[in-house]
Amino acid sequence: NAGVTQTPKFRVLKTGQSMTLLCAQDMNHEYMYWYRQDPGMGLRLIHYSVGEGTTAKGEVPDGYNVSRLKKQNFLLGLESAAPSQTSVYFCASSSQNRGEQYFGPGTRLTVT
Amino acid sequence: KQEVTQIPAALSVPEGENLVLNCSFTDSAIYNLQWFRQDPGKGLTSLLLIQSSQREQTSGRLNASLDKSSGRSTLYIAASQPGDSATYLCAVNGNTPLVFGKGTRLSVIA
Numbered sequence: 397n398a399g400v401t402q403t404p405k406f407r408v409l410k411t412g413q414s415m416t417l418l419c420a421q422d423m424n425h426e427y428m429y430w431y432r433q434d435p436g437m438g439l440r441l442i443h444y445s446v447g448e449g450t451t452a453k454g455e456v457p458d459g460y461n462v463s464r465l466k467k468q469n470f471l472l473g474l475e476s477a478a479p480s481q482t483s484v485y486f487c488a489s490s491s492q493n494r495g496e497q498y499f500g501p502g503t504r505l506t507v508t
Numbered sequence: 509k510q511e512v513t514q515i516p517a518a519l520s521v522p523e524g525e526n527l528v529l530n531c532s533f534t535d536s537a538i539y540n541l542q543w544f545r546q547d548p549g550k551g552l553t554s555l556l557l558i559q560s561s562q563r564e565q566t567s568g569r570l571n572a573s574l575d576k577s578s579g580r581s582t583l584y585i586a587a588s589q590p591g592d593s594a595t596y597l598c599a600v601n602g603n604t605p606l607v608f609g610k611g612t613r614l615s616v617i618a
Contacts, residue, residue, distance in 0.1 A: 400551075429605060438610040439552075439597070454605065486551060494539040494601040499552040 397422050400500035402487050408506045409477045417472040417503050419487030427490045428470040429454075429497065430462060432483040439486065445470055446493070477507045510535045510602050514609035521588055522617050529583040529612045531598035536576050542606065543572050543583050544597040552597065556583070588616045 403418045419428065429444040431454075441454030445464040459481060461473045470489075474481060484504050488497040511534045521527050531541070540559045544552040556572040558565040558581070565572045571584040585592060595613045599606040 436610070439599075439606075439608040441605055444605055488552075494605075496542060496554055496557045497599075497606060498554060499544075501551040 399423065400487055400489055400498055402485075402500040402503050404503060405501070406504050408508065409474075410508055411478060413477050414473070414475050415477065415505075416474075417485055417487075417505075419470045419472070419489075419500060420468055421470075421487075421489040421498075422468065423489060423491070423498070424467070425489035425491045425498075426467070427493065427495070428464065429488045429490075430460070430470065430472045431486045431488065432456065433486060433502075434483050442472065442485075477505075479507045481505065482507045510600060510604065510607045512598060512600055512607050512609040514596075514598060514612050516612060517610070518613040518615075520615040520617060523588060523590060525588050525616075526584065526586050527588055527614075529585070529596050529598075529614070531581040531583070531609055533579045533581075533600045533607075535602055536579050538576060538600050538602045540601045541572075541574055541581050542599045542601070543570075543581075544599065546595045546597060546611070548594075555596075585614075588614075590616050590618045592616050 400421045430442040431439045433439045443462040448467040487500040490497045542557045543555045556565045558574045569586040574581045595611040597611045599608045
């Protein structure tokens with residue numbers, strides 16, 4: 397099993413550009429999560445999903461949108477990137493509510 | 509709002525020492541607590557998950573304890589090795605999804 401994979405690994409955007417980060421898991425997990433990790437701030441939850449077709453806001457959802465059209469995929473979109481969105485983005489999944497979470501390798505995004 | 513604190517922020521020990529990493533949380537109404545390891549430039553690897561009804565959980569040289577009433581958890585690493593060098597994060601599952609501490613950066617010196 398590949399576990400949780402993320403695409404792309406690195407990306408540089410200019411302010412105002414848009415992009416989509418893809419997270420895929422092959423563990424048949426119901427729950428999926430998007431976090432961002434910033435120096436001095438730790439990991440913070442952006443959005444999460446409790447199943448196919450559902451999404452919910454986390455601690456820092458502004459400027460991001462998400463979609464969960466298929467159970468195995470969770471997409472994170474930036475419609476108009478800002479320098480404040482420069483961060484490392486991690487996706488995670490779990491089989492049950494409040495269950496053990498498994499993380500992907502991360503996407504390092506720089507917005508200039 | 510749940511807050512998770514990890515002290516110290518950084519720790520350096522000689523190889524072979526036993527060590528304890530600390531995690532505290534402000535809201536004791538938790539379901540479980542998870543310890544992770546993160547190597548530089550990498551994702552998080554789950555080490556141990558301890559349920560709120562448990563006092564301890566062990567995996568190899570690692571032992572996690574939980575005292576829910578006092579809002580504390582510890583991660584004990586026995587006979588530390590240079591390969592244990594990494595950042596260790598604790599995270600709490602409560603009424604909101606995982607809330608993370610900022611981590612303890614551990615260096616084990618050969």
